[in-house]
Amino acid sequence: MSLYKQLTDKPWERKGILGGLNPEGAFESPPERVALGFFLVIASVIFSLLGVSYVIRMSLPDWEPLADPSQLWLNTGLLFISSVLFQWARNTAKAGKQKNLITAFVGGGVFALLFIMGQMLTWDSLQEAGYLVTSNPANSFFYLLTGLHIAHLLGGLWVWSKASIRLLSGSKPEDMSLSIELCTLYWHFLLIIWLVMFAILSNT
Amino acid sequence: MAYVPLADQDSEMEMHHPHSWVTKYVWSQDHKVIAIQYGGLAIAVGVVALVLSLLMRMQLGFPETFDLIDPSSYYQSVTMHGMIMVVYMLTALLLGGFGNYLIPLMCGARDMVFPFLNMLSVWVYALSVIILMASFFVDGGPTGGGWTLYPPQTAMAGTPGHDMGIVLMLLSLAVFIVAFTMGGLNYVTTILQYRCRGLTMMRLPLTVWGIFIATILGLFAFPALLVSAIMMLFDMLLGTSFFMPAVIESGTPLDHNGGSPILFQHLFWFFGHPEVYIVALPAFGLVSDVLSTHARKNIFGYRMMVWAIIAIGGLSFIVWAHHMYVSGMNPYFGFFFATTTLIIAVPTALKVYNWVLTLWEGDIRLNAPMYFAIGFIFTFIHGGLTGLFLGNVVIDLPLSDTYFVVAHFHMVMGVSPVLVIFAALYHWYPKVTGRMFHEGMAKAHFWCTFLGTYAIYLPMHYLGFLGVPRRYYAMGSTDFIPETAQDLNVTITYAALFVGAAQLLFFINIFWSLRNGEKSGPNPWGSASLEWQTPDTPPVHGNWGDELPTVYRWAYDYSVPGAHEDFIPQNVPESVEPTADEQHFDPSHDTSKADV
Ligand code: HEM
Ligand SMILES: [Cu+2]
Numbered sequence: 001m002s003l004y005k006q007l008t009d010k011p012w013e014r015k016g017i018l019g020g021l022n023p024e025g026a027f028e029s030p031p032e033r034v035a036l037g038f039f040l041v042i043a044s045v046i047f048s049l050l051g052v053s054y055v056i057r058m059s060l061p062d063w064e065p066l067a068d069p070s071q072l073w074l075n076t077g078l079l080f081i082s083s084v085l086f087q088w089a090r091n092t093a094k095a096g097k098q099k100n101l102i103t104a105f106v107g108g109g110v111f112a113l114l115f116i117m118g119q120m121l122t123w124d125s126l127q128e129a130g131y132l133v134t135s136n137p138a139n140s141f142f143y144l145l146t147g148l149h150i151a152h153l154l155g156g157l158w159v160w161s162k163a164s165i166r167l168l169s170g171s172k173p174e175d176m177s178l179s180i181e182l183c184t185l186y187w188h189f190l191l192i193i194w195l196v197m198f199a200i201l202s203n204t
Numbered sequence: 205m206a207y208v209p210l211a212d213q214d215s216e217m218e219m220h221h222p223h224s225w226v227t228k229y230v231w232s233q234d235h236k237v238i239a240i241q242y243g244g245l246a247i248a249v250g251v252v253a254l255v256l257s258l259l260m261r262m263q264l265g266f267p268e269t270f271d272l273i274d275p276s277s278y279y280q281s282v283t284m285h286g287m288i289m290v291v292y293m294l295t296a297l298l299l300g301g302f303g304n305y306l307i308p309l310m311c312g313a314r315d316m317v318f319p320f321l322n323m324l325s326v327w328v329y330a331l332s333v334i335i336l337m338a339s340f341f342v343d344g345g346p347t348g349g350g351w352t353l354y355p356p357q358t359a360m361a362g363t364p365g366h367d368m369g370i371v372l373m374l375l376s377l378a379v380f381i382v383a384f385t386m387g388g389l390n391y392v393t394t395i396l397q398y399r400c401r402g403l404t405m406m407r408l409p410l411t412v413w414g415i416f417i418a419t420i421l422g423l424f425a426f427p428a429l430l431v432s433a434i435m436m437l438f439d440m441l442l443g444t445s446f447f448m449p450a451v452i453e454s455g456t457p458l459d460h461n462g463g464s465p466i467l468f469q470h471l472f473w474f475f476g477h478p479e480v481y482i483v484a485l486p487a488f489g490l491v492s493d494v495l496s497t498h499a500r501k502n503i504f505g506y507r508m509m510v511w512a513i514i515a516i517g518g519l520s521f522i523v524w525a526h527h528m529y530v531s532g533m534n535p536y537f538g539f540f541f542a543t544t545t546l547i548i549a550v551p552t553a554l555k556v557y558n559w560v561l562t563l564w565e566g567d568i569r570l571n572a573p574m575y576f577a578i579g580f581i582f583t584f585i586h587g588g589l590t591g592l593f594l595g596n597v598v599i600d601l602p603l604s605d606t607y608f609v610v611a612h613f614h615m616v617m618g619v620s621p622v623l624v625i626f627a628a629l630y631h632w633y634p635k636v637t638g639r640m641f642h643e644g645m646a647k648a649h650f651w652c653t654f655l656g657t658y659a660i661y662l663p664m665h666y667l668g669f670l671g672v673p674r675r676y677y678a679m680g681s682t683d684f685i686p687e688t689a690q691d692l693n694v695t696i697t698y699a700a701l702f703v704g705a706a707q708l709l710f711f712i713n714i715f716w717s718l719r720n721g722e723k724s725g726p727n728p729w730g731s732a733s734l735e736w737q738t739p740d741t742p743p744v745h746g747n748w749g750d751e752l753p754t755v756y757r758w759a760y761d762y763s764v765p766g767a768h769e770d771f772i773p774q775n776v777p778e779s780v781e782p783t784a785d786e787q788h789f790d791p792s793h794d795t796s797k798a799d800v
Binding site: 006007008009010011012015016017018023024025026027029031034035038039041042045046049050053056057060061062133134137140144148 | 470755
């Protein structure tokens with residue numbers, strides 16, 4: 001039933017069991033996916049507010065554009081591969097196949113870990129080059145944004161590690177399907193966040 | 205295959221059954237125990253905040269007589285009082301407490317969708333309270349920058365708690381937000397996905413609607429506070445300049461440069477204004493159900509009430525800068541935000557009309573929860589009207605930062621939600637404990653609180669007109685404030701002490717009644733919504749025994765012509781002529797008519 005129809009329903013007129021087995025208005029979706037959907041919106045709000053703050057702070061006179069370290073391209077590649085591997089795992093699990101499932105899923109997480117290490121190396125080389133967190137506001141934002149992004153990834157990796165243990169201890173693809181799908185969704189989301197962030201950071 | 209409701213398809217349910225005292229009462233995953241943990245802790249910190257406010261009143265009423273607090277501890281008291289009341293008391297009690305208790309019961313579910321996350325939520329909340337309380341014991345004490353925490357002032361040497369105090373405050377807020385997010389994801393997902401068979405969204409009691417939309421507001425507004433807390437922590441601990449401008453502190457320039465304090469204000473109020481509705485919307489919902497039940501009438505304009513809740517929720521994100529009229533922002537902004545502010549008053553007023561119309565020609569049972577609910581209508585109208593004044597830029601400019609603002613927000617988000625909370629605590633007390641409270645004591649509690657808080661906040665409007673500024677330790681001598689203002693201050697302090705003491709009536713009542721209250725039976729008020737139809741009172745783990753309920757009607761079938769009793773519970777099929785037995789309504793416990 002459409003949202004409009006639901007909200008204009010006159011509950012005092014209609015009696016009886018409405019909506020068949022599941023109540024009207026519930027998503028045809030496991031609760032975990034609904035909750036993750038909400039969480040993605042929350043995370044988007046966090047990053048958008050930081051984006052707005054970035055733009056406002058940028059307009060103040062002491063702003064100096066960021067020196068764009070080329071390592072970031074490499075890191076982007078790592079995160080991209082990570083996402084691709086997750087998608088591969090998802091497709092495999094959805095088809096109910098076992099082959100390569102572990103490689104793809106575990107590999108996806110490993111590449112995310114490599115991305116995080118890459119980001120940290122970038123921090124190191126920036127600091128060596130004298131761009132400290134206090135040097136100027138663009139740098140402050142750089143550390144803050146990349147740090148928060150990593151924090152989100154770490155949260156995902158925690159879920160990933162639990163799922164990996166289940167997978168390695170022999171759970172069937174059918175039983176893992178939802179976990180794998182949600183991890184994949186979350187990884188794609190964080191990749192998009194990173195791409196937008198990277199675009200803004202390197203162009204301003 | 206036999207029908208298995210969504211909420212019962214999860215075979216994990218069995219695993220959550222508690223086996224020992226510790227898993228039953230400490231690390232419990234039962235939403236009802238968690239609700240009591242959340243609520244108890246929220247009330248406990250609320251008492252701390254109440255004591256702080258009485259200390260401030262002693263100073264304001266008798267500036268030279270008592271030496272209880274010095275200027276620094278006055279500012280610290282203001283700050284901690286405000287922040288605790290708004291975030292750690294009201295938000296936690298209304299959503300963590302009432303939300304946890306009522307959502308699964310009103311939705312006909314066995315528990316929240318993610319019971320483990322729910323348990324984590326309450327303990328992370330406890331951690332945030334511990335961090336906050338720790339700031340009382342560190343060097344320099346808690347922060348004294350005001351609950352709005354505006355930089356650069358909070359970070360400057362002149363402000364008490366500018367070093368450790370503010371850091372702990374920001375940390376505690378961040379932890380609180382994590383706790384809230386874990387709880388909030390649970391509330392929204394449970395409401396959407398775990399409603400029992402037949403329970404459409406438009407059949408939900410308004411309590412659930414209020415909590416639902418408030419939780420969504422919280423989930424999307426708290427990130428603004430989180431972001432500003434993190435950025436401020438960066439400024440304070442790492443020396444960045446997100447918010448900190450170039451400032452000179454006792455002759456030495458600080459290391460900061462070029463940050464924007466106004467940016468902080470925008471972020472803070474982007475959270476801060478929705479926050480007032482995070483507190484108000486659950487209260488709106490709860491009070492609607494209390495009013496309707498005790499007026500024995502369906503809520504007037506149910507659909508409009510739902511739409512108003514949604515509209516208020518949406519609009520509350522585009523009015524924030526009415527808190528910043530004096531910040532020096534672009535006057536066109538002021539024009540825009542004044543307009544949206546006045547628009548949000550429309551759905552708010554609509555709700556008030558509907559409450560009054562619900563009472564109109566109702567078969568009103570004037571028992572204690574109803575007293576508090578009707579009291580709320582008075583205080584809320586009062587506070588709402590002063591909001592309309594403040595919403596207009598030209599009127600706000602002279603009144604901003606005076607006691608008029610203090611009076612406004614205390615009427616509208618202090619007294620009003622607190623009256624609703626008491627109404628709700630008394631209303632649901634029989635379900636939670638299986639006992640009735642002492643009616644006479646509860647009514648005495650009402651009159652002391654209602655009249656007492658009026659005696660406190662009504663005079664504050666006049667102090668505001670006189671130009672008495674808020675957050676001042678002492679006025680000294682000024683030309684524009686007549687000396688008689690001090691007489692008002694003395695009166696207010698007496699009233700505040702009286703109201704503070706009167707709350708003992710509440711605590712004595714609820715603890716005394718735990719053992720000595722009359723047995724209430726499952727549905728003492730003759731209420732139609734699901735939580736009153738549980739097979740056990742208080743409801744046991746799993747709530748519904750073997751089979752989840754099925755819902756056939758909305759939650760407001762009161763005074764139905766031709767019905768056996770004057771109400772029909774939600775889970776009674778339309779084909780069944782209700783009998784007294786099925787409704788769990790025991791007239792011998794109907795104390796409600798006692799003194800009409
Ligand atoms: C008719 C609706 C309302 C209008 C038009 C309105 C308007 C305003 C305005 C313009 C201010 C800023 C005053 C100033 O700082 O100079 C204000 C302050 C405040 N309002 Fe309202 N308000 C309304 C309802 C509410 C509600 C429902 C709540 C809470 C449940 C609330 C809580 C507050 C608080 C806490 C403050 C003070 C914040 C501070 O500076 O510390 N208001 N209101
Ligand atoms: Cu506001």
